[in-house]
Amino acid sequence: MSKEFLLGLNFRKEAVKIEGKNFTVKEMDAKTSQSYSNSLYKVVNGKVKYDTSTAMTKLVMLTLCDEEGNRIFGDNDHGLIEQLPGHIVEKVFKVAQKLNNLDAEEVEKN
Numbered sequence: 518m519s520k521e522f523l524l525g526l527n528f529r530k531e532a533v534k535i536e537g538k539n540f541t542v543k544e545m546d547a548k549t550s551q552s553y554s555n556s557l558y559k560v561v562n563g564k565v566k567y568d569t570s571t572a573m574t575k576l577v578m579l580t581l582c583d584e585e586g587n588r589i590f591g592d593n594d595h596g597l598i599e600q601l602p603g604h605i606v607e608k609v610f611k612v613a614q615k616l617n618n619l620d621a622e623e624v625e626k627n
Contacts, residue, residue, distance in 0.1 A: 529616045530586070535605055540589070541582040542612040549579055550617060573610045574598040580613040 529544040545553065556575060559568050577598050578590040590598060598606060613619075 530582075531612050531616060533609060533612055535608070539584050540609075541584060541586060542580050542609055542616060543582050543586060544616045545579055553579060571595060573606055576613045576617075576619075577606055577609045580616070581609050 528546070530541050533540050533542055553575060557567060557569055557572055558565055560566070574595050578592070578594055579588070581589045583589060
């Protein structure tokens, strides 16, 4: 396989309806996926701790797009996502989790 072939692969995406409006949940690229994974760790009292307290909002922030594939939320919009109805965040999170091959038990273990 060639580099060009691999770089030409399409990202997975899935359409979701939210209150009658169409949105898209997209697969993250490798860089974003790594940043997301790294963001779930923090140092507490000199020890690295796995912290999933913001896993849902971060994943929604990184993967929820409009119909054209443009992200809805920016990198600092955690607070805005926290204001959304829980069932909407949960719905988008589950689709994003599936598209990005994230282990449900790992992400939700906190």
